[in-house]
Amino acid sequence: MSKFPAEPQSNTAIFLNSVSVRYVLPNEKMGTLKEYMIRAIQGKVRYNSFMALNDISLDIKRGEIFGVLGRNGAGKSTLLKVISRVLIPTQGRVWISGVVSPLLELGAGFHPELTGLENIYLNATLLGRKHKEIEQKIPEILDFAEIGDFIKAPLRTYSSGMLARLGFSVATAWIPDILILDEILSVGDAAFAQKCSDRMRLFRESGSTVLLVSHAIDTVRSLCQRALLLEHGNMVEIGPIDEVSERYQHMIFG
Amino acid sequence: MAVIYDSAKQNNPALEEIRSVFHYRDLIFQLIRRDIVTRYKRSVLGILWTMLNPLGTMIILSIVFSQLFNMRGTYPAFIITSLIAWNFFSQTTTASLSAMLWGSSLFQHIYLPRTSFVISSIGTGIVNILFSLVPLILIFAITKSPFHTTMLLFPLALLPVAAFSLGVSLILSTFVVFFPDIAEMYPITLTAWMYLTPIIYPEKLLANILNGWLLYLNPLFHVIRVFRMIIFDGISPSASEWGLAAGISLGTLLIGWLFFTYSSKSFAYHV
Numbered sequence: 148m149s150k151f152p153a154e155p156q157s158n159t160a161i162f163l164n165s166v167s168v169r170y171v172l173p174n175e176k177m178g179t180l181k182e183y184m185i186r187a188i189q190g191k192v193r194y195n196s197f198m199a200l201n202d203i204s205l206d207i208k209r210g211e212i213f214g215v216l217g218r219n220g221a222g223k224s225t226l227l228k229v230i231s232r233v234l235i236p237t238q239g240r241v242w243i244s245g246v247v248s249p250l251l252e253l254g255a256g257f258h259p260e261l262t263g264l265e266n267i268y269l270n271a272t273l274l275g276r277k278h279k280e281i282e283q284k285i286p287e288i289l290d291f292a293e294i295g296d297f298i299k300a301p302l303r304t305y306s307s308g309m310l311a312r313l314g315f316s317v318a319t320a321w322i323p324d325i326l327i328l329d330e331i332l333s334v335g336d337a338a339f340a341q342k343c344s345d346r347m348r349l350f351r352e353s354g355s356t357v358l359l360v361s362h363a364i365d366t367v368r369s370l371c372q373r374a375l376l377l378e379h380g381n382m383v384e385i386g387p388i389d390e391v392s393e394r395y396q397h398m399i400f401g
Numbered sequence: 402m403a404v405i406y407d408s409a410k411q412n413n414p415a416l417e418e419i420r421s422v423f424h425y426r427d428l429i430f431q432l433i434r435r436d437i438v439t440r441y442k443r444s445v446l447g448i449l450w451t452m453l454n455p456l457g458t459m460i461i462l463s464i465v466f467s468q469l470f471n472m473r474g475t476y477p478a479f480i481i482t483s484l485i486a487w488n489f490f491s492q493t494t495t496a497s498l499s500a501m502l503w504g505s506s507l508f509q510h511i512y513l514p515r516t517s518f519v520i521s522s523i524g525t526g527i528v529n530i531l532f533s534l535v536p537l538i539l540i541f542a543i544t545k546s547p548f549h550t551t552m553l554l555f556p557l558a559l560l561p562v563a564a565f566s567l568g569v570s571l572i573l574s575t576f577v578v579f580f581p582d583i584a585e586m587y588p589i590t591l592t593a594w595m596y597l598t599p600i601i602y603p604e605k606l607l608a609n610i611l612n613g614w615l616l617y618l619n620p621l622f623h624v625i626r627v628f629r630m631i632i633f634d635g636i637s638p639s640a641s642e643w644g645l646a647a648g649i650s651l652g653t654l655l656i657g658w659l660f661f662t663y664s665s666k667s668f669a670y671h672v
Binding site: 170171179180181183228231232233234235236239240241242243244245246247249255256258260261265268269272273274275276277278301 | 404405406407408409411424425427428430431432434435438439442506507508509510511512513576580581582583586666669670
């Protein structure tokens with residue numbers, strides 16, 4: 148990869164320079180302090196290290212919809228963690244311009260006893276929003292989620308569809324600099340699915356960078372221009388979506 | 402211009418965390434609000450529980466121990482003062498442990514200042530201790546214990562208790578990420594700690610054991626002593642007593658903050 152820049156460029160959104168993540172795991176599962184102490188005294192604490200990501204370099208431009216392909220355990224989730232600042236890489240440099248908002252498993256951080264409205268505030272502050280910002284967005288969030296009068300009822304009375312709609316509305320209420328989509332969401336009925344894809348289009352038109360992670364080739368193919376293929380934490384291929392998805396297909400079907 | 406995150410330019414994690422907590426202050430407020438609201442929403446007696454809880458313990462302990470410790474009339478006021486401070490410490494530290502376990506799934510997906518759950522547990526504790534001032538005042542009135550002017554120093558005396566609790570919570574929360582069974586062991590430790598600290602008995606009982614070292618080496622004793630002096634005894638603590646309480650609590654907080662923030666980098670590595 149000779150043309151790979153050494154520094155992020157002015158239009159770069161996500162920049163990774165030979166990023167590696169090494170997990171160090173004890174040989175046997177030592178979940179408890181007691182077991183750890185016993186093994187430590189016996190001198191039986193051994194560690195295995197395992198490379199979840201190995202020498203990954205990426206340069207994703209602003210406004211790009213970039214796909215990440217790979218089988219389960221290929222390192223896709225670890226890559227997302229590195230990009231969303233959750234995991235600091237063992238080696239290499241991660242450079243991100245803008246706020247990363249991951250579309251969580253919808254409703255992570257919701258509380259069943261709080262009302263819908265209270266949960267909007269809780270969830271949006273978890274995503275780093277300020278109280279004032281949320282206040283201004285409330286009408287729009289309510290309008291989008293179509294919860295109606297239920298918004299004053301505790302969340303435990305909601306149907307799963309309502310929960311998903313509320314979660315999606317909060318998470319996408321602000322146009323993100325970088326949006327992380329871990330598997331494409333299918334939220335609610337056809338009408339709501341249409342609203343979701345409209346919102347995705349709006350993000351794209353507003354210049355958001357989207358990182359789409361999936362093992363479904365077709366969705367990635369229809370949305371992305373470029374993609375990365377991961378296998379065992381290594382970069383197998385990066386480039387135009389057609390080449391990458393062809394390679395992936397070969398990998399799966401031999 | 403957009404915010405830039407660059408892992409190559411990592412600042413001091415302890416200072417970075419302070420900046421981040423300030424930025425996420427609305428989250429901390431929401432977490433406190435959640436804890437308070439959900440605790441009272443579904444129970445019939447609601448907020449009364451915070452007040453009935455120390456009251457009930459006080460009554461039981463008074464019946465059992467007031468004869469034994471030879472402080473018949475003053476024992477209820479003594480015990481409720483100590484209990485309020487002790488409950489603050491035990492409840493906030495326990496709550497931070499469960500908050501860390503609860504939050505670990507969120508930590509795997511989104512960036513948050515990781516101290517925010519611990520800080521909000523302390524915040525919840527402060528709200529609760531304000532509520533439990535009601536039974537305290539009630540007991541003082543019923544038992545005709547004097548109301549001292551030093552009681553006005555309550556906010557000042559709460560600070561060391563809160564800072565100490567935050568420090569201990571941060572240390573515990575760091576350990577619990579690596580060893581979840583800390584959460585099982587901690588209640589036992591708490592029970593032992595309670596009986597080793599003059600909470601339900603006067604401090605003079607320990608003053609002669611090991612020349613009083615059992616007292617002096619217990620950091621919690623110095624912190625709770627100042628609290629009890631201004632509420633129950635009506636004595637203004639001396640400069641050295643204030644200094645000791647402040648030094649111990651701020652020292653614990655500093656150690657906890659550094660330990661937590663420097664270890665939190667590797668939290669996500671422990672799934």
